[in-house]
Amino acid sequence: MVRSAFRSEPVTGRLGGKDANKPNTWRDLIACAETAIAKGLTTPEMLFITGGSAGGIPMVMSPIERPELFAGVINQVPMASALRAEFQTNGPANIPEFGTIKDEPGFRNLLAMDGYQQLKEATRYPPYLITTGLNxxxxxxxxxAKLAARMRAINPDNVVLLRVDEEAGHGIGSTKSQVDALWADMVTFINWRLSREGWSLLPD
Structure with a gap:
């Protein structure tokens, strides 16, 4: 069961974040962030969020609605262009879950969760590390790649890193060395953002 500050009644199960209910996924994340900050567990200067694949949708939409809440975002292999997703390699298999642009309700739902389309011009978002594997x-x-390019284009002050692994895929089946390298880059990104001594995104 999930309950959000944006909703008066709880919604049970996965349907609470499906179709027209999809905004609940990122608004629940926002509510969790607000609660953690209010309880003194963290601060906006220390709070990072990470997710991937379909979980990459709230990694874009949460900072779009509340960019000041987060110190940084690690978005792994994200579905960032929901309106075009059904035309990718695995797209048709996902239509039952996310919908299709070929009917009006599906189009509206996909547009609402499409981070690329919802990004706001001239807005400074928290630093992003976005990952992908060419396979x-x-x-x-x-x-x-489309998400990273758009975020950079709307504001030159946005720090957006696109990490490309030429040998990797969606993460399933990655070798230990690939996973270790990814984690090393994610830890470096966090420590760089926190201005910790000795951590840099670029070699000396």
């Missing part, structure tokens, strides 16, 4: 058959690499 990803679930979320084609053009989706993360």
């Amino acid at each position: 990803d058959s679930r979320v084609d690499s053009w989706q993360p």
Whole structure:
């Protein structure tokens, strides 16, 4: 069961975040962030969020609605262009879950969760590390790349890093060395953002 500050009644199960209810996924995340900050567990200067694949949708939409809440975002192999997702390699298989642009309700639902379309001009978002693997058959690499390019274009002050693994896919089946390298880059990104001594995104 999930309950959000944006909803008066709880919604049970996965349907609470499906179709027209999809905004509940990122608004519940916003509510969790607000609660953690209010309880003194963290601060906006220390709070990072991470997710991937379909879980990459709230990684874009939460900072779009509340960019001041987050210190940084790690968005792994994200579905970032929902309106075009059904035309990617694995797209048709996802239509029952996310809908299709070929009918009006599906189009409206997909538009609402499409981070690429919902980004606001001239807005400074928290720093992003976006990842992709060129062999990803679930979320084609053009989706993360498209998101990174758009975020950079709308504001030159946005720090947006696109990490491309030429040998990796969606994460399933990655080798230990690939996973270790990814984690090393994610930890470096966090420590750089926190201005910790000795951590840099670029070699000396």
